[in-house]
Amino acid sequence: MSVQERKQRERAERERLIVATARELAEQQGWDAVTTRRLAERIEYSQPVLYSHFRGKREIIGAVALEGAAEMATALRAAASVADGPRARVTALARTYLDFAARNPAVYDAMFQLDGGLAFAKEETPQPLKDAFAALLDSLGEVAGDGVHPGRFTEVFWAALHGLATLTRAGRMPPEDTEQRVELLVDRLAVL
Amino acid sequence: MSVQERKQRERAERERLIVATARELAEQQGWDAVTTRRLAERIEYSQPVLYSHFRGKREIIGAVALEGAAEMATALRAAASVADGPRARVTALARTYLDFAARNPAVYDAMFQLDGGLAFAKEETPQPLKDAFAALLDSLGEVAGDGVHPGRFTEVFWAALHGLATLTRAGRMPPEDTEQRVELLVDRLAVL
DNA sequence: GACCCGATCCTAGCACCGCTAGACAATCGA
DNA sequence: TCGATTGTCTAGCGGTGCTAGGATCGGGTC
Numbered sequence: 001m002s003v004q005e006r007k008q009r010e011r012a013e014r015e016r017l018i019v020a021t022a023r024e025l026a027e028q029q030g031w032d033a034v035t036t037r038r039l040a041e042r043i044e045y046s047q048p049v050l051y052s053h054f055r056g057k058r059e060i061i062g063a064v065a066l067e068g069a070a071e072m073a074t075a076l077r078a079a080a081s082v083a084d085g086p087r088a089r090v091t092a093l094a095r096t097y098l099d100f101a102a103r104n105p106a107v108y109d110a111m112f113q114l115d116g117g118l119a120f121a122k123e124e125t126p127q128p129l130k131d132a133f134a135a136l137l138d139s140l141g142e143v144a145g146d147g148v149h150p151g152r153f154t155e156v157f158w159a160a161l162h163g164l165a166t167l168t169r170a171g172r173m174p175p176e177d178t179e180q181r182v183e184l185l186v187d188r189l190a191v192l
Numbered sequence: 193m194s195v196q197e198r199k200q201r202e203r204a205e206r207e208r209l210i211v212a213t214a215r216e217l218a219e220q221q222g223w224d225a226v227t228t229r230r231l232a233e234r235i236e237y238s239q240p241v242l243y244s245h246f247r248g249k250r251e252i253i254g255a256v257a258l259e260g261a262a263e264m265a266t267a268l269r270a271a272a273s274v275a276d277g278p279r280a281r282v283t284a285l286a287r288t289y290l291d292f293a294a295r296n297p298a299v300y301d302a303m304f305q306l307d308g309g310l311a312f313a314k315e316e317t318p319q320p321l322k323d324a325f326a327a328l329l330d331s332l333g334e335v336a337g338d339g340v341h342p343g344r345f346t347e348v349f350w351a352a353l354h355g356l357a358t359l360t361r362a363g364r365m366p367p368e369d370t371e372q373r374v375e376l377l378v379d380r381l382a383v384l
Numbered sequence: 385g386a387c388c389c390g391a392t393c394c395t396a397g398c399a400c401c402g403c404t405a406g407a408c409a410a411t412c413g414a
Numbered sequence: 415t416c417g418a419t420t421g422t423c424t425a426g427c428g429g430t431g432c433t434a435g436g437a438t439c440g441g442g443t444c
Contacts, residue, residue, distance in 0.1 A: 035402080036401080036402060045422080046422065047403080048422075049421090050403095051403070052421085056403075121363065121364060152373060155369075156356070156376050158355070159352055160351055164351040167304070167347075167354055170304070171311075172312040173347055177344060181344060181348050184340065184344065184345065199391095227429085227430065229430080237393080238394050239433095240395095241392090242432095248432070249431065249432090
């Protein structure tokens with residue numbers, strides 16, 4: 001059995017390598033540059049090997065998205081836990097979210113802009129995605145205000161953050177005033 | 193001179209045909225289906241003809257985006273003009289924006305998701321884009337609140353709308369509660 | 385009215401894409 | 415040691431955006 005176990009380990013290791021390489025390449029040169037040929041060359045295997053791990057390019061994007069969601073959830077919870085008081089917590093949350101999007105644009109795209117074949121807002125939604133949303137909900141629920149459904153409030157706040165993240169990065173909005181936009185958002189949206 | 197004028201007219205007419213066909217095809221089957229070959233076939237010319245009008249596919253997307261921006265600006269101004277009172281005006285504006293995005297998903301993508309090679313938030317930004325933003329600014333500036341820069345307020349409000357539009361359409365957010373999200377957004381963000 | 389020449393358009397092809405069939409080699413179990 | 419299974423590769427399919435170069439058509443001039 002030990003031989004099979006070793007092979008399984010090596011296979012899992014290679015799968016991690018594929019995802020990590022795809023992510024790295026995407027961050028360096030954008031997702032357009034992540035072709036199956038280039039990816040195969042970088043991991044030093046032939047193209048069809050990719051298809052023994054993933055159904056296609058979409059699934060590779062999906063894997064990067066899940067990895068990113070887990071990281072984002074961790075970052076959000078960490079930021080929320082060190083801040084004291086609802087206001088500081090929400091502000092830290094918003095800053096952390098936008099910071100993550102700015103520092104990991106390709107991962108952010110995999111999560112929210114590209115088609116990674118993942119289900120959202122459904123029962124079959126993968127756990128990391130649910131958890132990232134839950135991380136937002138945990139901090140935002142307490143500032144939703146009376147009579148406002150916490151989930152709905154979180155959706156709206158999240159949408160605003162997502163809009164700021166994408167429009168800024170796509171050059172639709174000057175990047176300098178991000179901090180002031182965050183303050184405005186927190187001041188107005190949250191009930192403190 | 194009349195012959196040249198006729199030719200110019202025909203050329204301009206064909207250019208409109210290209211843009212309209214690209215838009216139609218994109219709305220019917222998504223932008224992935226808008227290939228230069230299919231587009232050429234639909235307008236009943238050969239592929240290279242497209243390149244005598246546009247530098248490439250990007251510029252065609254950009255042309256659709258500009259057309260869409262002009263329409264959106266018109267729709268926003270129309271909605272704002274019939275509502276009386278700041279609150280009704282802002283609500284109508286938000287609804288109209290989201291409605292436009294939902295009814296013209298491909299055009300909306302051309303404007304804000306895809307790369308149409310257009311400049312944003314700069315001096316050389318094409319007029320229709322500036323005008324669409326101005327349409328938002330006209331109605332939103334009056335509810336920015338004291339001491340808040342109207343442009344910045346508009347950016348934040350716009351980002352929230354953009355987030356709602358894209359996340360809803362991409363299935364990241366259940367579409368049923370849109371109206372309640374709009375109300376929450378207007379209630380909290382606008383100073384009435 | 386005939387001819388030339390420039391504008392216009394098309395055929396054919398480039399390099400690349402995602403993905404897959406089928407040949408081949410290495411490894412395992414009997 | 416041999417057969418079967420597993421794993422990997424080469425080669426190729428139909429598609430993409432884009433372009434070079436030849437054919438054709440029509441207006442302007444003699």
